Amino acid sequence: EAGVTQSPTHLIKTRGQQATLRCSPISGHTSVYWYQQALGLGLQFLLWYDEGEERNRGNFPPRFSGRQFPNYSSELNVNALELEDSALYLCASSYHRGSNQPQHFGDGTRLSIL
Amino acid sequence: AQSVTQLDSQVPVFEEAPVELRCNYSSSVSVYLFWYVQYPNQGLQLLLKYLSGSTLVKGINGFEAEFNKSQTSFHLRKPSVHISDTAEYFCAVSESNTGKLIFGQGTTLQVKP
Numbered sequence: 001e002a003g004v005t006q007s008p009t010h011l012i013k014t015r016g017q018q019a020t021l022r023c024s025p026i027s028g029h030t031s032v033y034w035y036q037q038a039l040g041l042g043l044q045f046l047l048w049y050d051e052g053e054e055r056n057r058g059n060f061p062p063r064f065s066g067r068q069f070p071n072y073s074s075e076l077n078v079n080a081l082e083l084e085d086s087a088l089y090l091c092a093s094s095y096h097r098g099s100n101q102p103q104h105f106g107d108g109t110r111l112s113i114l
Numbered sequence: 115a116q117s118v119t120q121l122d123s124q125v126p127v128f129e130e131a132p133v134e135l136r137c138n139y140s141s142s143v144s145v146y147l148f149w150y151v152q153y154p155n156q157g158l159q160l161l162l163k164y165l166s167g168s169t170l171v172k173g174i175n176g177f178e179a180e181f182n183k184s185q186t187s188f189h190l191r192k193p194s195v196h197i198s199d200t201a202e203y204f205c206a207v208s209e210s211n212t213g214k215l216i217f218g219q220g221t222t223l224q225v226k227p
């Protein structure tokens with residue numbers, strides 16, 4: 001069974017640009033989650049999508065947005081990039097929205113802002 | 115609000131020695147607890163989970179954890195570590211109905227030969 005796949009592996013942008021990160025969940029999983037892992041800040045919850053709808057978002061500005069497609073894959077968009085957006089962005093998926101469902105993570109996209 | 119505290123930022127240990135990585139949580143409701151491992155340049159891999167039932171949970175790679183409700187702890191243990199266990203370990207609690215995993219700050223396990 002294929003795991004969660006994320007693309008690209010690395011992404012280099014400059015300040016003010018826009019970035020798009022993509023995630024394919026494990027087959028059969030309907031929920032997709034996004035987390036940011038920045039140096040010194042730990043793992044922070046960004047967004048949760050389930051059945052194509054945004055269910056919850058973390059304490060991030062509106063320039064962080066995303067969507068979930070009918071095949072349950074997802075993309076994260078970050079507009080007006082700032083230096084502090086440099087981080088590893090992790091996507092996770094689970095079977096459905098229950099809190100007891102373990103989240104399975106991909107290897108992440110490392111976003112570097114120059 | 116729920117929170118997770120990992121009491122040690124770094125744990126150095128010799129190969130084949132036992133290890134315990136400590137995790138405390140705060141929650142006023144039923145909790146679902148998880149341990150994840152992150153190897154360099156990789157994502158998080160689920161080691162084990164506590165959802166309900168037996169307080170001793172066995173996971174992959176020989177790890178186990180014990181849920182202690184009275185002490186609000188969920189410590190991770192392994193009786194004999196290998197060099198390959200060198201990684202960062204994260205304890206997490208699932209926040210009810212939000213989709214959010216709340217992570218501790220992580221513990222770096224350094225296994226020395």
